[in-house]
Amino acid sequence: MLRRLSLAVAVAATTGFVWAAQPASNAAPLPSKTDLISVYKDAVDNNADLAAAQADYLARKEVVPQARSGLLPQINAGGSLGNTRTSLDEPDATLNRNSELVQATLSQPLFRADRWFQLKAAENISEQAQLEFSATQQRLILQTAETYFGVLRAEDNLAASKAEEAAFKRQLDQANERFDVGLSDKTDVLESQAGYDTARANRIVAEQAVEDAFQALVTLTNREYSSIEGILHSLPVVVPTPNDAKAWVDTSVQQNIALQASNYAVNAAEETLRQRKAGHLPTVDAVVQYQKGDNDALGFTNSGIPGQPTYGKWVDQTSxxxxxxxxxxxxxxxxxxxxxxxxxxxxxxxxxxxxxxxVVQDARNQHRAVNTDVETVKARRQAIISNQSSLEATEIGYQVGTRNIVDVLDAQRQLYSAVRDYNNSRYDYILDNLRLKQTAGTLSPADLQALSRYLKADYNPDKDFLPPDLAKAAEKQLESNSKTRTQQ
Incomplete structure (x- = not known):
């Protein structure tokens, strides 16, 4: 009976190896997997960039009370103690004068155009700071999704690399068996060995990529995660609503947070210009001053003539x-x-x-990217089916002598390349959707909540990195191709 190598067999073999490593009985329960919303909450609580942005916002909003203070009453109080020693021409004639003074001053601006415009500029700066902080919050939503699905992308690529390594290992074993019974030469063994070694190296690199992706989660949230929930293949892959680039551009121009912040920056610059121009205008202040001290400190005599002090007298003065x-x-x-x-x-x-x-460019590009992703995901799915059928047909041809080992190895490489491309296109679709919403200013935690409904708590990358219906679809296509060739 001819052996038919399929992706489904490779996946089954790989997952079988994984589960064989687990205890057969009395096994400890697997740790619960972390979902997308939990990761986002950890990021909100612990992300250093977000905390820094919040501190910057709270600091910048203080420009409003600081500017407003210039229009409000100013009250100052103070006092002084002094001693003046005067030596006269007469022998041993020295005069000592001690002065004591307390005073309070109230100043109320009546006309300060520059300070009024400074307040208006400060209010715009505060609004700009709030919007920029909101933009940082939005970026954290996208960054959480990018990091989370970056882990899933790396895990799926590792699963594909494991399955590829297992397939090349079986091909190497088969080549050795055929060589032992004289059905093939040493070249087939060497070619198979080279293919297996390359697949093994790729798997090692993929394992490092998974570790790097988990480390990115730690950097984002300051939390350690052993595993996270995976995304179901049933996630709808549909065009954006509305599927009109102009509508997305219009929404983005109106609601993009960074663009709104730049509007307030322009308003603040206009008010600052008015403030500087007002520097040419006169200012008017109402001033009330109260002083109490000896008449020496105030410089009055009993006759009220300055410069002729009388010592030891206290005077109250209000102006x-x-x-x-x-x-x-x-x-x-x-x-x-x-x-x-x-x-x-x-x-x-x-x-x-x-x-x-x-913003206009990003809205158009990202709208186009989502539509492209929709078609790409469909095409990548079909590419897996076609490459799987091609591999099976090539393997059959190799068994009967019409194809050589190089053809089989190339077909295997193309199949697993198609698998990786498919998984990458899925995650590109998810992230491009979020980027489009961020550009439009509509991205919110609710978008992560909507994605979380398609997360799978028992997701196992070694089994779930491919849709379950692909193997059956490949078999149907292979049968259909066989009937077509027979009819021809």
Whole structure:
């Protein structure tokens, strides 16, 4: 009977080896697997970048009360103690004067245009900071998905590498058997040995990739994970809704968080320019001052004539007034600050335009990518079926002498390359969908929750890295091809 090598057999052999390594009885239960939402919660609680972004936001929002303080009353209190020693021309004539003074001053700005515009600029800066923090929160959602599915991608690729190694090992064993009975020459054995060694090396590299992917999870969340839940093959692979690039572009231009933040940056630059221009305007403050001290400290005599002090007398003094300050010349400082603000405003406007163009590009590219991913996943599935049928047919041809060992090895490589391409296309579809939503400003934890419904708690990469229906589909296609050849 002719041996038919199939991917299903390879997978079964690989998983059989894995389960054989487990205790047959009294086995300890497998540790529970961590799901996507749990990883995201750990990231929110422990991610250093998010904590830094939150601290930056809380610090930057303080510009509002700081700017508002310039429009509110200012109250100061103080006091002084002094001693003045005066030596006269007469012999041994020395006068000592001690002065004591306490005072309080209340100042209320009445007209401060520069401080008003400074407050408006600060409010826009605070809004910008809040939006940038929201953008960081969105990036964490995407980063969590990228890291989580990066682990699953690495595990599926490792499973494919294990199955490939097992298939090449069986091919090597078969080549040795055929050589022992004289059905093939030593070349077949050497070719099979080279194929097996390469597959083994690929499996070792894939194992490292899995470890690296788990380490990325640790960096993201500061938590150790032994295993995570895998994604079901039943996850719908559908085009985006609406499937209209212009609609996604319009939504992105209106709702993209980074673009909204750049709008507030422009507003803040405009208010800062107004603030600098207001440096040419006069300022008006209401001032109330209370002083209490000896008349020496205040410089009054009993007659009220300054400069003729009488010692030992205490005086209370209250003054109320309005102070007008008209800036005339400050060495060119105000004019220079105005010119600087013009350039800062131009810079912020150009950065906003650059951000807008990037958002438009990203929305179009990512919409196109999702549609491409949908078709690619379908094509990759069919490629696995076709390559599996090709491998089985090539193996049959090798058994009857119409194909050589090189053909079989090449067919095996193409099959497992198709397997990896299929798995990669699945994860590309998931992540491109999330990237499209991030660009549109609609990405939220609810998107991770929707994905979590398709997670499989008992996911075993060695068994589940391929849809269960592919082996049957390959057999049907092989039978169909056989009937076609017979009819021809």
């Amino acid at each position: 109320i007034g309005v102070q007008l300050n008209v800036p005339i010349y400050s060495g060119g400082l105000t004019s220079s600050q105005v010119r600087e603000s013009y350039q800062r405003l131009s810079q912020s406007e150009q950065l906003r335009e650059s951000q807008r163009r990037q």
